Amino acid sequence: MTPGAEQRPLPANAGEESIAMLDKLRYSTGRHSTAHIRTGMQKTMQKYAAVFRRQDYLEEGCKRLHEFSAEILEIGITDRGNIWNTDLVEALEL
Numbered sequence: 001m002t003p004g005a006e007q008r009p010l011p012a013n014a015g016e017e018s019i020a021m022l023d024k025l026r027y028s029t030g031r032h033s034t035a036h037i038r039t040g041m042q043k044t045m046q047k048y049a050a051v052f053r054r055q056d057y058l059e060e061g062c063k064r065l066h067e068f069s070a071e072i073l074e075i076g077i078t079d080r081g082n083i084w085n086t087d088l089v090e091a092l093e094l
Contacts, residue, residue: 022088022092025075025077025088025091025092026077026080026085026088027077027080028075028076028077028091029076030073030074030075030076031074031076032071032072032074032075032076033075033076033078034075034077034087034090034091034094035090036071037068037071037072037075037094038090038094040064040068040071041065041068041069044061044064044065044068045061045065047061048060048061048062048064049061072094075091075094077091
């Protein structure tokens with residue numbers, strides 16, 4: 001792109017999909033907290049994918065990680081605020 005060149009105009013609904021995704025997560029009421037899922041995944045990785053690896057441990061670790069990743073569909077956020085919402089930020093990072 002040439003410096004100073006005119007940009008195409010944004011669609012009238014630009015960004016609405018992103019805001020909808022954030023609001024869906026911010027108002028989620030699932031039964032699993034971000035901390036529960038993150039801690040479970042962390043401990044699974046530490047136990048089953050450590051420095052010294054065995055095939056059977058890796059297979060078991062993959063199975064358990066899939067179980068935790070399925071819990072993300074039932075995540076629940078307790079902080080509904082827009083300011084300094086670490087609960088939302090951690091859920092987005094997860």
